Amino acid sequence: MVERNALWSAIADRFRNKLERPSYDNFIQPARLAQFDASKHTAVIEVPNELSRDRWLKTYAKEFTTFAFETNQMLLANIEVRVVEPVVDLIEEIEKNDNPDLQRQAVLKHGNNLDPKYIFDTFVVGATNQLAYGAALAVSEGSLEYNPLLLYGGVGLGKTHLMQATGNNALLNDPNQKVLYVTSEQFTNDFISAVRNGTTEKLREEYRNADLLLVDDVQFLSGKESTQQEFFHTFNDILGHSGRIVMTSDRLPKDIPDLEDRLVSRFQWGLSVDINKPDFETRIAILLEMSEKENIEVDRNVIEFIAKQVDSNVRELEGVFKRVAVISKFDSGVKATIDDATKILAELDIAQKSEVTIGFIQETVAKFFNISVADLKGKKRNKEIVIPRQIAMYLSRELTDNSLPNIGREFGGKDHTTVMHATEKISNNLEKNSPLQKNIAILKKQISGE
Known part of the structure; x- marks a missing residue:
């Protein structure tokens, strides 16, 4: 029976002879053959990080099976590559931390x-x-x-x-x-x-x-x-x-x-x-990715609640999720609830937001300009209607997580390019139009309830 270390040594030699020195030093030398079972045709390779794992799965695993057969007539059909954090030499690490020059070297x-x-x-x-x-x-x-x-x-x-x-x-x-x-x-x-x-x-x-x-x-x-x-x-x-x-x-x-x-x-x-703040759909995707990565199940309604409340940046989003995940991770059989998430938001001093809808924005803008919501959704092209409609579209884009097509649908089935044109026009005019700036500021306060 082939001994594990002998098999790895023979295969590593084949890699050393085939690869450039940087490739060998970065991807083969730090790896190790953790397990192999000749009867089941399986092997487990341990590597120090995700980058090495990707490289092994993409290139080296196939070569590993070839070399195993060529050196020891070993048929290995299933190669698993695991990431295992390397054990640090404590003395070496202390010396390095005490010496900035060694760190830079x-x-x-x-x-x-x-x-x-x-x-x-x-x-x-x-x-x-x-x-x-x-x-x-x-x-x-x-x-x-x-x-x-x-x-x-x-x-x-x-x-x-x-x-x-x-x-x-x-x-x-x-x-x-x-x-x-x-x-x-x-x-x-x-x-x-x-x-x-x-x-x-x-x-x-x-x-x-x-x-x-x-x-x-x-x-x-x-x-x-x-x-x-x-x-x-x-x-x-x-x-x-x-x-x-x-x-x-x-x-x-x-x-x-x-x-x-x-x-x-x-x-x-x-x-x-x-790179702007992630939209609502992306925030949900980020939280689901974290849930899968940490192998922690969090109810979808809790994830959506967090995504609605935390819209500043990814780092803050991750911080809230980690606090919520602790409940599920360490309290066996208990899942975090929206009440738990609400308490965590309060502890982190993140103000809870009431959801702003396109309908509410339309009502607020229509009342402000003394026109009807039907006018905003309609097809009238006179200036007294077009400008409020463009402002309402702009605010819908700014204050909600709705996509351009969704906003268009809420405005009487308008095309997404119409919404894009409206938001760009208002955005460009804001830089040079003081009355417009003032009106937008007032509307934002009314919509957000400040």
Whole structure:
């Protein structure tokens, strides 16, 4: 009978001879053959993270069965790949935590600083992030069409998840490329340290040779003139050798104060995509994904209640869900209720929202402009009706989670393009029309009950 360690050693040697060194070091060396049963033709491979698991399922599991047969005449028909967190050498970890230089060396040695938990498969795609997701996926697969790619939006909307997924997927497709993820603060600290220690050339070699550079929170480059100059040349060098750059920010480059014009110009070369707050359907999908991932059953009505009440960002949504999930997880046989969720919202100081409907918006707008709801839903084209109708459509888009087609149906079966045109027209006019701004503000207060 073949001994497990001997079988793994023989197969690992075959991988070592076939693969490039980075592929072997990243995906084969950290793996282990945890179990195998020759009589049942099964084997279990343990790997340290989801990225490795995906790579094994996509490529290496099939090769593993081939090598098992070639080296030991072993037929393995069913290969299971499990993620098992690696056991950390405690002494080594303590020394590393006590020594910032060792921490940075570890990052440079591995060359990416990516968190393997951030992958595209766990990113919930919805109407408010679909374009950003598609562009990031294209960049991860080598596209230069959106170069550089800037993802911008508020806190907790998934920008970092999407950026790191870009890096992880790029390595999954080609482990030999150099991918580096940093925050703008890390880049600044590295630059300052390099200037002090006279190691700027080493720093430039590290950053400028990247095939894919991922920079989080570029708004924090604001006011840092020397760092901006270094980043400008890094940016040019990477794009000069057909490398790719992905950045995140909380705003557009032109809105970042004290950012050099030449950097603003460079950042706008490619594609800037905003990631907005997830809509109602996406929030439900996020909660269902969390429920499945944590293997915790939460009633659908509770999930929908949370999705209606928490619409600020994904991070807050996850925070509420985790508190609700604790009830089901640790109180055996008991499921969380809407009352439980309501208490948790109060504890977290999240105000409970009454649901705003399109019908209520129509009634409020009609009363405000002294017309009928039937006029709003009808086909009259006179100015006294068209403008209130457009305002009502705009407010329905702003204050509810209804899709464009749904809003159109509530306005007498209008096409979704009509709703889109109306919302865009009101949105554009708001910037330059003070009376319109005032009317919209009054209507919002009336609708929300403030």
